[in-house]
Amino acid sequence: MPIDPSVAIGADLGERTFSWSASDVLLYHLGIGAGWREGDSLSAAALAYTLDGPGLQVLPSFGVVVPTFHETDPPPLDLPGCDIDLAQVVHGSQSVTVHGPLPTSGTATVSTTLTDIWDKGRAAVIWQEGVARSVSDDGPGEELWTTRSSIFVRGEGGWGGDRGSSTPVELPDRTPDADTSYAVTPQQALLYRLCGDRNPLHADPDFARAAGFPAPILHGLCSYGIVLRELTDALLDGDATRVSGFAAKFAGVVYPGETIRVRGWREDGRIVGTAVVAVGERAGAPVLGDVVLALA
Known part of the structure; x- marks a missing residue:
């Protein structure tokens, strides 16, 4: 197999x-x-x-x-x-x-x-x-x-192996401590690929269509960095030294030109959050889930 x-x-x-x-x-x-x-x-x-x-x-x-x-x-x-x-x-x-x-x-x-x-x-x-x-x-x-x-x-599962386990991050049932957004630029994926990820899925329209997407998608790690930066700016006064760890699940895709909405809550000595597409036909589509920012 x-x-x-x-x-x-x-x-x-x-x-x-x-x-x-x-x-x-x-x-x-x-x-x-x-x-x-x-x-x-x-x-x-x-x-x-x-x-x-x-x-x-x-x-x-x-x-x-x-x-x-x-x-x-x-x-x-x-x-x-x-x-x-x-x-x-x-x-x-x-x-x-x-x-x-x-x-x-x-x-x-x-x-x-x-x-x-x-x-x-x-x-x-x-x-x-x-x-x-x-x-x-x-x-x-x-x-x-x-x-x-x-x-x-x-397409590569089905051999009867361990399914694994995960515990979803619970978000507080209250107004977030930060609610911000970032407008992804049309050339964002083309710029980010200069950071060492030349996967054609993020640049080549033909490759993206063959993979089942209508257009190239933004790198998941670009969304990951955007969300960390937005939460650091909004809740930690932009001080990256206060971050000891950052974890997230890639819950959906972002297309260049879309806007990412980021929400964060201070909870139990850490920051938990979520990110979705903010506006347009795909408004509310998930981007990152199980977001946890650990504090130094």
């Missing part, structure tokens, strides 16, 4: 070394819409995302993308025990946990493991975990962040 859990689960995907600079941080922040509001070019809080120098900070979601930031080929899917088609794959969920403020430049290694495969009947869910550590001349450096992600592979 295309997926062999006995081979895949526990497989070591190896270690890779990567470097980044302040320019990469700036491009990433621009790719997720930083500096978009009127007056942001004069705002110290906004410039903390978009101006290099001592005031530059790094959103934790940058840790998810930086290991492949300089890639120019579509993401490979040569996972042990998994013979799958890129056109059948969508991002299922993503989390990142940071162990301190991320540096604006540096070199690190990331070690990645396939941890689980779930059988959802008509689809498979493949989980990966990556641990990033700084590179030190004196030996192994400090742990910087940990990521955990899943991909949803349509």
